Structures are given as C-alpha cells and as structure tokens.
C-alpha cells in the first residue's frame with residue numbers, strides 16, 4: 513500500500529507534527545449573497561462548509577482559543593497551519609484580507625497559511641497579496657471543484673464553469689502558490705466512470721494536493737430535502753472505499769492527499785450515518801487499502 517499522506521508530508525517538510533487551526537475570516541460567499549447565487553451550493557450548511565471553524569473576528573484571539581482547545585493533544589514543539597476554512601476566504605478587498613492573513617501568519621509556530629476559496633474569487637490583486645505572503649511562509653489555496661461534470665455542477669449550484677477552475681489553477685501555479693483541489697465522491701447522478709474522470713482531471717491539473725470528501729447529507733441543507741424525497745442514495749462504506757481508492761490510484765505519486773473522508777458536524781449528519789465515526793472509518797479504510805494493495809500513481813497516465 514502506498515499513498516502520499518498529508519501527515520507524512522508535513523513531518524518531512526516541517527520536521528515536526530503540524531496541526532490545523534480553523535479560523536473564521538470572511539463570513540460570506542458570492543454564492544450566497546446574490547452575486548452568483550442566493551442559496552449556496554446544495555450541500556453547504558449555514559456555516560459555509562467549515563463546520564469546525566472558530567468564531568469571532570480577532571484572529572490572534574481565535575488562534576489562542578484554537579490552540580487552547582488542542583493543547584492537551586499536541587506536543588509542545590508542534591507547528592500549526594492557520595486555516596481559513598468556512599465560506600469564501602478571498603471574497604473581500606485586499607485591505608480587509610491583508611490584516612486577517614498577516615495576523616494569522618504572525619505567530620512563530622504558525623508554519624503555513626491555508627485559504628479555502630472559490631476559483632472565481634481570485635482577482636489579480638488578491639493573487640498578488642497571496643504571492644507576497646507566500647514569500648514569508650507557505651501559502652496554500654484550496655479550491656472546491658467537487659466535479660468536472662457540468663450537469664452535476666449545475667445540480668450542486670456550484671456557480672462557475674470548469675474553465676474558471678483551470679484559469680485559477682494556472683494563475684496560482686504561475687505565482688508558485690500551492691493549490692489543493694476538493695472532489696466529492698458519491699454525487700447524485702455520477703457513475704463510477706464520471707468519478708474517475710474527475711480524479712484524472714485533478715491528477716493532470718497541476719494541483720499539488722487533493723481533498724476527497726464522501727458526499728454526506730447535513731440537516732438544514734437543500735441536499736437534505738432531496739435526500740428525504742428519495743432523489744438519491746448515499747454510498748455504503750465499502751463502495752466509498754472502492755471509488756476513493758480508484759481515484760487515489762489515478763493521482764500522480766507526489767500529489768499530497770489532504771483528506772480521505774468528509775468532516776461534517778456529527779450532530780447535523782443525516783446520511784450516511786457510518787461516516788460519523790471518523791476513527792472507525794479511517795481504520796477500516798486502512799485495512800481495505802492494505803488488503804487491496806492500493807498504490808497511488810498505479811493508474812496515473814501522466815500529463
């Protein structure tokens with residue numbers, strides 16, 4: 513079994529254990545405020561797809577609170593990634609973003625900044641800011657692609673076309689900014705072939721890392737209404753493992769896998785309920801990968 517796990521990558525790169533601290537910066541999204549859409553992506557809950565982000569505007573205080581919460585679990589020499597996870601974290605003027613990001617990167621034990629956003633929210637001045645900050649500490653940008661298929665993207669109400677993603681990755685890479693792409697496995701209407709096509713596309717996109725999510729249904733989302741109406745079913749665990757491993761084998765061996773399951777708030781989880789026990793799922797996944805000798809890169813066809 514081989515896959516390029518984030519933890520191994522971080523340990524090699526920074527020489528110590530590194531943990532993410534979720535922060536809250538920009539608290540809206542063009543897919544919610546009417547610029548692109550008003551109802552958001554169909555799976556997105558009110559918290560903007562960042563279930564565990566700390567609340568409040570003061571970044572230094574958020575960092576301290578987040579560090580306090582993990583204090584008993586992390587070694588004293590741990591490093592941290594300041595992670596702006598919820599909503600669209602570049603959807604604000606540079607004059608607003610600069611102090612947020614600078615404050616997040618300021619502590620000596622913060623080793624990198626990670627910013628989740630949409631590819632249609634990366635103007636040149638925002639890219640210039642990220643590029644400037646990237647000279648001091650690594651800056652990662654996460655893009656929620658989810659699928660390459662236009663029909664599914666319409667159902668999701670993603671609100672941008674594939675070429676917008678391509679252009680954003682091109683601009684980020686031209687500035688040397690590491691790029692992480694999200695894919696959701698198990699989207700309504702997608703066949704195994706379609707899922708593999710998205711993984712193949714990400715494999716050749718130039719991205720540095722990928723986050724895989726199991727489609728899960730959260731209370732209060734429009735997806736939950738469709739699920740209740742019986743429009744689609746969620747995946748069984750074994751099916752998810754098979755599809756996920758098919759995707760992993762399509763990636764180039766160097767691409768870092770940042771996540772292999774979803775991470776929704778358990779209290780709001782409607783389906784699949786098996787995904788709520790993350791530790792058990794990851795243990796079962798590891799067994800599956802060993803049994804099937806899964807190897808990242810085995811089905812990678814190159815550029």
Ligand code: SF4
Nearest residue numbers: 541552553556560599
């Ligand atoms: S772009 Fe992100 S924050 Fe905005 S609606 Fe979609 S998932 Fe939610």
